Amino acid sequence: MLNIKxxxxxxxxxxxxxxxxxxxxxxxxxxxxxxxxYDEIIIDESLNFRNCNVIYLDKNNCxxxxxxxxxxxxxxxxxxxxxxxxxxxxxxLLKRLPISSGLGGGSGNGSCYAYNVLKLNEVPFDQQVxxxxxxxxxxxxxxxxxxxxxxxNKKHIRVCGSSFDLDFYDxxxxxxxxxxxxxxxxxxxxCTKDVYExxxxxxxxxQEASIRVNGSVTxxxxxxxxxxPYIYGxxxxxxxxxxxxxxxxxxxxxxxxxxxxxxxxxLWWESGIMNKVM
Numbered sequence: 001m002l003n004i005k006x007x008x009x010x011x012x013x014x015x016x017x018x019x020x021x022x023x024x025x026x027x028x029x030x031x032x033x034x035x036x037x038y039d040e041i042i043i044d045e046s047l048n049f050r051n052c053n054v055i056y057l058d059k060n061n062c063x064x065x066x067x068x069x070x071x072x073x074x075x076x077x078x079x080x081x082x083x084x085x086x087x088x089x090x091x092x093l094l095k096r097l098p099i100s101s102g103l104g105g106g107s108g109n110g111s112c113y114a115y116n117v118l119k120l121n122e123v124p125f126d127q128q129v130x131x132x133x134x135x136x137x138x139x140x141x142x143x144x145x146x147x148x149x150x151x152x153n154k155k156h157i158r159v160c161g162s163s164f165d166l167d168f169y170d171x172x173x174x175x176x177x178x179x180x181x182x183x184x185x186x187x188x189x190x191c192t193k194d195v196y197e198x199x200x201x202x203x204x205x206x207q208e209a210s211i212r213v214n215g216s217v218t219x220x221x222x223x224x225x226x227x228x229p230y231i232y233g234x235x236x237x238x239x240x241x242x243x244x245x246x247x248x249x250x251x252x253x254x255x256x257x258x259x260x261x262x263x264x265x266x267l268w269w270e271s272g273i274m275n276k277v278m
Contacts, residue, residue: 002045002120005038006093006112008103009146010181010235010242014206016199025196030171031145031157034181034271039105040094041071041113045120047090049075069093070110070143077135078117086121098267100189102210102236104142111139111146118151125151136163142236179230179244181271182257186264188239190214195237210238217241223260227253 009031017026071091078088091113097105114135118128128151136144141163148168149157158169190213199209211218217239224232224243232243245253254270261268 002043002116004041004043004112004116005035006041006105006109007033007035007038008097008105008108009033009142010103010183010240011206012176012231012233014236016196016206025200026160026162027141028160029158031149031159032173032176033149033155035155036272037097037103037183037269039096039109041109041116042092042094043113043116043120044090044092045087049079049088049090070106070139071113074110074114074135074139074143075117077138078114078131081131081134082123086117086123088117089120098185098187098189098240100191100237101185102190102234102238102240103183103185104146104236107140107142108146111143111150114147115150136166139163141166176230176244178247180247180250180253182243182245182253183235183240183269183271184220184224184242184257184261184264184266185240185268186216186220186266188214188216190238192237206237207234210234213237214239220260220264220266223263227256229253 012030012032014027014029017028071093075088078086093109095105097103099106118131123131132144132147132151135147139147141159144163144166145157145159145168148154156171156173158171160167160169190210194213195206195209198204198212199206202209211234217234220241221232221234224241227243229243229245232241234240235242243253243257257268260266
């Protein structure tokens with residue numbers, strides 16, 4: 001048995017740059033990965049893959065099964081690409097993060113599983129990169145970015161383009177060092193497609209589009225603004241709001257975030273202080 005952590009991301013920035021010739025949205029986004037907030041994946045190397053046993057813990061901590069998840073998808077892509085030349089093991093996912101939260105949890109689950117399958121099979125680095133290119137059109141922007149993160153061991157990535165043609169860059173994270181991140185999720189679900197289409201249609205930012213599609217986050221953003229964070233916003237297509245605070249404001253921010261979470265019925269997380277973001 002292999003227990004692995006499938007981390008989340010937040011989008012510090014996310015802009016829609018129109019559509020490419022395939023009809024997909026081109027994006028320009030700064031991804032930051034948070035390794036201390038995660039789902040858990042249990043890989044059983046003794047069993048060949050049939051389907052992923054997904055256990056999702058809902059807001060009442062009750063277990064529910066999910067079908068048609070990203071691990072099922074990526075396992076089939078692995079078999080499509082490698083055939084029987086590699087072992088593709090059974091997996092159980094303990095889904096602790098909210099679905100459709102803007103944190104990339106679902107996409108990240110599949111990419112985290114795929115990377116660990118590649119590692120277990122000792123697939124050479126160049127073949128891992130080739131698989132990344134092959135799968136990119138099938139697993140979307142977030143899935144491709146997460147797989148790139150795992151293969152190249154990145155903590156942050158600037159992503160430009162679409163999953164048909166994504167470019168990856170480093171970006172300067174010095175301004176975020178020494179900051180603590182808080183996340184607030186009001187337990188609502190947002191359809192990413194609706195947010196992207198709204199942003200494209202009206203020529204507005206992803207945050208503005210997220211608010212149009214899911215207006216319930218407006219009050220949370222207003223409350224965060226009053227706390228005077230270093231930066232704050234909505235991650236991805238929402239509805240998870242993030243805020244960064246300097247160390248001298250940390251204790252006050254922590255109490256205030258807890259009050260906001262209680263007031264609006266939010267799940268909330270605090271990510272470790274980023275003394276140095278690699």
